[in-house]
Amino acid sequence: MKVLIELPNWLGDAVMASPAIENLANYYNNSQITLVGSLASVEAIKSHPKVIKTYVLNHKYFNLFKTIKDLNEFDVFLSFRGSLRAKLFKLCISAKSKYQFNKNKYSNGHQVEKYNNFINDIIGVTTSPGNLILHNEISIIDNDKKFLGVNPGASYGSSKRWYPEEFANVAKDLSSHYNIIIFGGLEEKDIASDIERFLIEKGVKNYQNLAGKTSIDELIDKIANLDLFITGDSGPMHIAAAFHIPTVAIFGPTREKETSQWENEQSLVIKKNLECQPCMKRICPLNHHNCMKLIKASDVLDAVIKIN
Secondary structure (H helix, E strand, O other): OEEEEEOOOOHHHHHHOHHHHHHHHHHOOOOEEEEEEOHHHHHHHOOOOOEEEEEEOOOOHHHHHHHHHHOOOEEEEEEOOOOHHHHHHHHHOOEEEEEEOOOOOOOOOOHHHHHHHHHHHHHOOOOOOOOOOOOOOOOOOOOOOEEEEEEOOOOOOHHHOOOHHHHHHHHHHHOOOEEEEEOOOHHHHHHHHHHHHHHHHOOOOOEEEOOOOOOHHHHHHHHHOOOEEEEEOOHHHHHHHHOOOOEEEEOOOOOHHHHOOOOOOOEEEEOOOOOOOOOOOOOOOOOOOHHHHOOOHHHHHHHHHHHO
């Protein structure tokens, strides 16, 4: 059974699709899976034992058509994306059966449940989604001190980002018990540098700033070895959920019922429940950013006590 899967574009969504992919792979026991998607999504899922080939798509249509030309015929094609480009991709793919995720049809529940229900409808079952699963090989780190991960970034937009000084205040308070790792992509190097500057000012020395310095494989490995994670609503947050890392997740404009950590018993969401939440906007439409501004380091530190 040759299966072609177009992954969700965002890292976090790809991780949230992992139970659905397991559902499909278990149903088609002899499946050979080819993945297409963004670099982050493909890198997160490529280690699945049934994946035999991967293709990275960028936003250029030339790259899209070149990939289509390289692909052979499949028994099943399914896309977790509903964009115009994804619809064009589906139209051009040679497959006996084709399916595409429709966010209007799957509008209720957690994103993990939405993706899994999409697969259930394809294969005609009613399987409940399991845990998030990433098949990457994880190193074993033996260290006397625990590791705290700090993740200030969120690719969605500035409205999801908590403030660097508040992250630093939390890290400073916990630095006597944890070595600190600052995470982030290339686009988060500035905010990560701000956290680093505040830590230096506060006399904290036991930290690493890895923003913009890790591959997806390395990011997964580092997060899997954490003892505590402080993060916004982001892709790395979902990676932490896959490994059941104790996590405090800071939510502002997004819906925690849809994108909070899936099946992590050591997870707490911090939010202020304002009338304007959730606005689902990339930038605060009211120009006050109170959903993040009103959250203080003390709120996060109280949550850390509850999950430890």
